Amino acid sequence: MSYFEPLDTAIQRYLDQEQITKIREAFLFSEQAHQGQTRSTGHAYVTHPVAVATILAEMRMDSQTIMAALLHDVIEDTPVDKKKIATRFGESVAELVDGVSKLTQIKFESRAEAQAENFRKMVLAMAQDLRVIIIKLADRLHNMRTLGALTSDKRRRVALETLEIYAPIANRLGMHGIRIELEDLGFSALYSMRYRVLSEVVKKARGNRKEILSVIKKSLLDVLARQGITPIELSGREKHLYSIYKKMRTKRIPFSEIMDVYAFRVIVDSVDSCYRVLGVAHNLYKPVPERFKDYIAIPKSNGYQSLHTTLFGPYGVPIEIQIRTKEMDAIAESGIASHWWYKTNEIMVNQAHIRAQQWLKNLLEIQQSTHNSLEFIENVKIDLFPDEVYVFTPKGRILELPHGASVIDFAYAIHTDIGDSCVAAKINRRLAPLSMPLVNGQTVEIITSPSGRPNLAWLNFVVTGKARSSIKYYLKHQHQAESIALGRRLIERALETLNLSLNKIPRSNIKRVLKESNYTTLEDLLESTGLGNQSPLILARRLARVVKEENELEESEKELAIQALSKRPLLIKGTEGIPLTFATCCYPVPGDVILGIFDAGKGIIIHHEQCSRIAQARNTEKSISINWEENISGEFPVAISVELMDKRGVLAELAGAISEVNANIENIHVRKHDGRYCVVELLISVSDRDHLAHVMRRIRKISVASKITRIRAR
Numbered sequence: 001m002s003y004f005e006p007l008d009t010a011i012q013r014y015l016d017q018e019q020i021t022k023i024r025e026a027f028l029f030s031e032q033a034h035q036g037q038t039r040s041t042g043h044a045y046v047t048h049p050v051a052v053a054t055i056l057a058e059m060r061m062d063s064q065t066i067m068a069a070l071l072h073d074v075i076e077d078t079p080v081d082k083k084k085i086a087t088r089f090g091e092s093v094a095e096l097v098d099g100v101s102k103l104t105q106i107k108f109e110s111r112a113e114a115q116a117e118n119f120r121k122m123v124l125a126m127a128q129d130l131r132v133i134i135i136k137l138a139d140r141l142h143n144m145r146t147l148g149a150l151t152s153d154k155r156r157r158v159a160l161e162t163l164e165i166y167a168p169i170a171n172r173l174g175m176h177g178i179r180i181e182l183e184d185l186g187f188s189a190l191y192s193m194r195y196r197v198l199s200e201v202v203k204k205a206r207g208n209r210k211e212i213l214s215v216i217k218k219s220l221l222d223v224l225a226r227q228g229i230t231p232i233e234l235s236g237r238e239k240h241l242y243s244i245y246k247k248m249r250t251k252r253i254p255f256s257e258i259m260d261v262y263a264f265r266v267i268v269d270s271v272d273s274c275y276r277v278l279g280v281a282h283n284l285y286k287p288v289p290e291r292f293k294d295y296i297a298i299p300k301s302n303g304y305q306s307l308h309t310t311l312f313g314p315y316g317v318p319i320e321i322q323i324r325t326k327e328m329d330a331i332a333e334s335g336i337a338s339h340w341w342y343k344t345n346e347i348m349v350n351q352a353h354i355r356a357q358q359w360l361k362n363l364l365e366i367q368q369s370t371h372n373s374l375e376f377i378e379n380v381k382i383d384l385f386p387d388e389v390y391v392f393t394p395k396g397r398i399l400e401l402p403h404g405a406s407v408i409d410f411a412y413a414i415h416t417d418i419g420d421s422c423v424a425a426k427i428n429r430r431l432a433p434l435s436m437p438l439v440n441g442q443t444v445e446i447i448t449s450p451s452g453r454p455n456l457a458w459l460n461f462v463v464t465g466k467a468r469s470s471i472k473y474y475l476k477h478q479h480q481a482e483s484i485a486l487g488r489r490l491i492e493r494a495l496e497t498l499n500l501s502l503n504k505i506p507r508s509n510i511k512r513v514l515k516e517s518n519y520t521t522l523e524d525l526l527e528s529t530g531l532g533n534q535s536p537l538i539l540a541r542r543l544a545r546v547v548k549e550e551n552e553l554e555e556s557e558k559e560l561a562i563q564a565l566s567k568r569p570l571l572i573k574g575t576e577g578i579p580l581t582f583a584t585c586c587y588p589v590p591g592d593v594i595l596g597i598f599d600a601g602k603g604i605i606i607h608h609e610q611c612s613r614i615a616q617a618r619n620t621e622k623s624i625s626i627n628w629e630e631n632i633s634g635e636f637p638v639a640i641s642v643e644l645m646d647k648r649g650v651l652a653e654l655a656g657a658i659s660e661v662n663a664n665i666e667n668i669h670v671r672k673h674d675g676r677y678c679v680v681e682l683l684i685s686v687s688d689r690d691h692l693a694h695v696m697r698r699i700r701k702i703s704v705a706s707k708i709t710r711i712r713a714r
Helices: 001-010 019-035 047-058 063-072 082-089 089-099 111-128 129-143 152-172 177-190 194-228 241-251 253-258 273-282 326-334 337-346 351-369 373-384 407-414 417-420 458-462 465-496 507-517 522-530 536-544 556-564 650-660 689-698
Strands: 232-235 261-270 307-312 318-325 387-390 399-404 422-427 430-431 445-446 570-572 580-582 595-600 603-608 623-628 636-647 664-672 677-686 705-710
Touching: 001 019, 001 047, 019 047, 019 063, 019 082, 047 063, 047 129, 047 636, 063 129, 082 089, 082 705, 089 129, 089 623, 129 152, 177 194, 177 241, 177 326, 194 232, 194 241, 194 253, 194 261, 194 273, 241 253, 261 273, 261 326, 273 307, 273 318, 273 422, 273 570, 318 326, 399 407, 407 417, 407 422, 407 465, 407 689, 417 422, 417 465, 458 465, 465 522, 465 536, 465 603, 507 522, 507 536, 507 623, 522 536, 536 623, 603 623, 636 650, 650 677, 650 689, 677 689, 689 705
Parallel strands: 261 318, 570 623, 580 603
Antiparallel strands: 232 261, 307 318, 387 399, 422 430, 422 445, 595 603, 595 623, 636 677, 636 705, 664 677
């Protein structure tokens, strides 16, 4: 029973005897299940779950969490299953154990994918019960404390994962104490030499700082006493090694500049006292401009609350001071873990817990809109390293976003539907670009439209995981829907040559074609057709079963079918979406005679009928007869070449002429022709062929223009 003693000592401090008896029973169950198993250190395996449970007991977690910690490896490493745990210790404990357990049944293509999928499963379990991640963090902390028994490669891999995922999660959940230890242990394992050198330098610097720290501390205590304020605690605070290392790297500053900052923490009895201490400190030493932060009025995303200020201290040294109440300090150290301590003592439900639930809700939205586990974990990593920016909605609600967040990030933070339909925005009542990075204190208003939809270009400037995953999700499904719609139109058009339609095709025929083509559903087949991977003509004949199999289709029959289809051109309006694109070699515009060419994976590429690049595909299964619909609106790019006299101001005159006839220049390229003339190639936007003719007539009126032609092939 000796293994149980450290845990027993910890739980005796705050749990009742009935709960302690149940925990002891869970220990005996775990000890028996792990009988004969040892860790890499050589110790009995049960020492690990007991150590994890003890870490949680020191955080005053509830009895169910302690039991789940004792049993957290039982499902994975022993024959015991979830049902047996539920029968013996209750459904809640079984769910916690299952949430923490690693995946062992699923086969993955790579180790990275397996780790990502494990993390996805953990997030889903966290959404059900936040205690899952607290157990997991305690599990990781003990594993990091005993990392020395592993091989160097494995140590580095576990350390990197800890620094990239688990330490940031601890920080996101406000668990400051665990985060610091995880970071320093990870730093030590990943960069052992740097860790040793830095720790030695810090030890030397610490001795030189004692005198000045005591002078500053005495001055603060004296001035607070004169104002009748007695702090619960006033102590010097030292940055941990990994924090020093990160600051040296990111800010590119030497160690001496970091250790020149003297930090103090003042803990008082009330919020009112926090602000009084701040006033006293600012009277004692002058504050550094723009270095004051009020996290009491506006807490951090992990629920952290405190006043931060930087002062010009004696001898010109900067002093950092954190001022907070005892309750705020408890939350700063334990974060969401303090929720269960407060809950047990019926004092309060802390803000860290509420904010953690909101963060998990965002993670679930990201999870639902990501394509795979690796993409999901990359998006989560983005959200784990926020350097906060606080902005306001028009109604005064405060939103916290990562540094560099844009208007689009703001829109998605409000609601996915707002982001999807965003078309414009106002920052402080003025119209602003959607890509503009936000800064503290701005008021942002989102303008939406029913016709608005996400743009692929947004991915170039959004920074939040939620915005990125939502945009990708929308575009993927939009692409799929557009491809299905185009595929349906193409097959229906091909079936018309046989006097049939899809709803007249027997279900048995559809099933047979799906099976032969290795597709699961009709939508899959239609999507593939819309993307140009299947010939609509051959699919139509196979669905109708009026000729032989595809490979036996006679050439004469193909030609007849192609001729029949040419009499039923596909009508387009230019806004069909991704599966239908306009060729950049000839730039067709409404009014041109056009021809479609199937391109596998891309759909239909629309070319000008006279484009030299489609000669080989003309009158084959790869081509499709296409016409413009009537009353087309919108702008279409077209390429023209203008020969101009090479003299000062000609480009300005050319641009002015094009602007006069309501056309826009999208791109311009100047080529030297000879000493007297230059050739200017332009990409302009026009509404149709008539508009293009109008533009060209206006350019011909320029005295310096000698020749103008349309570029139909590049």
